[in-house]
Structures are given as C-alpha cells and as structure tokens.
Amino acid sequence: MMKVSEICQYTGGSAIQPYDDFEVAGVSTDSRTIKPGEVFIALDGESFDGHSFCQSAVNNGAKVLVVTRLPQLLPGDDVVIIMVKNTLKAYQDIAACYRSKFDLPVIAVTGSTGKTSTKDIIAAALATGKNVLKSQGNYNNEIGLPLTLLQLTHKHELVIVEMAMRGPGQIRELAQIARPDIAVVTNVGQTHIELLGSQENIAAAKQELVEELPVGGTAILNFDNEYVRAMADATKAKKIFYGFDPKADIRAENIRREKLCTVFHCVNKITDEEYDVSLPLLGEHNVYNTLAAIAVCTALKIDREKMLSGISTVVLSGMRQEISETCGMLFVNDAYNASPTSMQAAIRTLHSMPGKRKVAVLGDMLELGEIAEAAHRQVGMEIVKQRIDLVVTVGNKSHFISSTASEYGVRSWHFQNHASAAQALSTLLNIGDTVLFKGSRGMHMEELLAVLKEKLAGKNND
Secondary structure (H helix, E strand, C coil), X not given: CEEHHXXXXXXXXXXXXXXCCCEECCEECCCCCCCCCCEEECCECCCCEHHHHHHHHHHCCCCEEEECCCCCCCCCCCCEEEECCCHHHHHHHHHHHHHCCCCCCEEEEECCCCHHHHHHHHHHHHHCCCCEEECCCCCCCCCHHHHHXXXXXXXXXXXXXXXXXXXXXXXXXXXXXXXXXXEEEXXXXXXXXXXXXXXXXXXXXXXXXXXXXXXXXXXXXXCCCHHHHHHHHHCCCEEEEEECCCCCCEEEEEEEEECCEEEEEEEECCCCEEEEEXXXXXXXXXXXXXXXXXHHHHHCCCCHHHHHHHHCCCCCCCCCCEEEEECCEEEEECCCCCCHHHHHHHHHHHXXXXXXXXXXXXXXXXXXXXXXXXXXXXXXXXXXXXXXXXXXXXXXXXXXHHHHHHHCCCEEEEECCHXXXXXXXXXXXXXXXXXXXXXXXXXXXXXXXXXXXXXXXHHHHC
C-alpha cells in the first residue's frame, strides 16, 4: 500500500510524534468499517465531524489518524497522528499519489445520464480478458472516486471510474486525481440545470474531463448529442465518435428486441468490422451505452469475441432496469434516478416490452428549476406518444405528467405519498401488466414498489 512517511509526503502533513515508518494496510473514512492497520481520515461534512469518530476508529484497529485538530482523547503511542490543513484535500492527495504508482489505463465516464450503466457495460466488456477495478455503485464524487483508486492493487490491469458534478470545476478536480487515459462522455441533458442555469453550462462542466486528457489519450464522444460532439475541439487527444448517425466511427443499425434482450448490428469503421451484438438489457439508451463500451474496447484493442461475450452477460448496478415478476405482473425497477432524457427513454423501453398493459409509476424529476413544469409535461406527452395504458404519479411536480397524459385520454392518477399510491395500484393492476417505477433519487420510488409488492402478496394469500 504505502508507508506512513509517504502519507506525510503526499499530504504535506506532519506527525506530532516520532514513529516507526511502517506500511499501512489501507485508507478509510468510515470508523465503522475500518480494518486493523488502516489509516483513518477524519473528514468533516455539513452534518458530521469525522474527528468525533477518531476513538472509534482506533478501537477498530486504525494505526494512523489524519486530522486537522487533535482528538479529545489522545490514543496511545502506537497510533500515529498526522496533522494536515484540510482532511478532504489530504484524502484526495493520497489517492492521486497512490494512483501514480500504477502504470495502467484509467477510463473515466461522465455525462448527464447513463454514467453508471455505461461504466457497468464497459467493465463487463473488458472483464472476460482483463482484471478490472470499477467504482462501486455511483461512487463518483470527491469522496467516492478516491475510495475507488485506493482499492487498486498490482493485480489490476484496468480501472474504470465515473465522474459526477454539481458545479463547474468539480470534474476537473476529479480528473486531476484520477488522470484518465480514456474519457467517455455519454450525453449532455438538463440534469442539474437548476444548479448550472443552462445546457451550455452543463456541457462546459462535463467538457472539463475531455480537456484534462493527455495528448496520447482518447476521447470517446456521443456523436448524436450536439453538445458532446462539439467537445472534440477541446482536446488534442484522439477522438472516437459513437452513435446511430452514419457519420459516427462506431454505429448501431437494425436495433431489435428479442424477449428481454436487445440485439443490434454494429458497424465499426475503425477496425473495419461488422458484427451483431446481444445485450441483456432493453432500450435504445442502453444501445448508446454499449456503443461507448465498444469504443473503449476498440481504443484498447480488446479481442472482439471476448468483448461480445462480456457484453452478453452484463448486469447493471442496483435499481437500473431491474426486472422481477410478482403475482403474474412484470415490474421494472428503474428507480435509481431520473431526468427528462432518461425518463422518456424509460417510457419508450416500457412501450417495447411484453405485457397486456403498460403502466408507468413515476415520481418527481428534481433540480430542474424553471423548466420543471415543461419537462414534466414533456414526459406526459411521451406517455401519450408511446400509448402507455395507465400512469400513476407521486410527488409535487409529477402531477404535470399525469394531467398532461390525462388530457389526451390516458387513464391517470396522482398522489402525494407512497402509501396512497400503493393502495391505489394494488386495485388498479391486473395479471399480465408490465409496470415501470422511475423517479429522481430523492423520491425513493423503490420503496413504493416494495410496499406495493407486499400488498399484492397479501391479497394473493387472502
């Protein structure tokens, strides 16, 4: 891993007492899960003070504390205390310097939607031939990304991270920590428009990843998104474009659904190859994500058959198109998050799925600011266009979805909370229905699904 002296060097900190220069077992910011011999970084947040948990960390085996001030109870002489100016900056500096010990490709993924799914598909495409480290879940911020990098070992051959932002400069900081060789930008939509003000500002923030690429790196860009396509001018790195447009370097044709899978024909101009791709996921948005993965594999010269084998077995991170069956109904848990783009994509996917009736259960899309009403009404129009049979909405803004759909004859209901929505759904749904659950993370639509399943199981047992 690294020695205590290296931690002092990386952070610019200093130990308050003499110490034996031993090698630490790891780095942690969570006193509850810290392992013996690890370093505890006392991070401070808006609602917590990591310094309050120093004693707990020591009790669980921490041998080094990185702090900005001395804890109330000083540990024994066998625990080294390193004083720094800022523990978050120290944590990031440790991760950045540790990453520099490894000579391996780092792939970074950003975009308004599809980051985690794209990361998962890239990892699956690479994992049949390589030892891959990927960020878990959505560990994509200033704390999660260093955590991933600090899990690197010399057994790994590749690392894949995703990068999110809530303001300008944040992706640049993450890129300077991870120093990626390959950057993937999925799209630029309206997510976080309340915070950044315009799609142009969102694009500028996402473009920071491309700007940080080295000359020998590769930018993998969605040709069909005008904001992403324009990022090619922001880097001297190699560019690979993917999309449905015939001008894209790697494109998809003849997209079709086969049961609960998607099959498409891939035309790869870079390798001068054409082949069919089988993906155990539904929706054109996942075809885009898969094209990005194929572009990464092309840049890395990965064996085609190994790549296709990996793609054919991909499993996405939790609450992303999780399909289950209960009481003769098919449920699609796509509740991790939602934006106008991803919500409409999910509705199109719902339309393409088997089922006697298609039912959309949708929560609010958050952080849309002044465009919130228009964006929700646009989703309502997509429901009409895709001929969804029933729509149930929950929250403060999603009533614009159901009211818009209702104006065009779609059977629609709106509720303020999960309990009332679950009660109504338990009587509205029939055997053979396919039901989508989606909303922004703050709406916790997966909890509504869980309550509904309990009610349906109870009725079935009566």
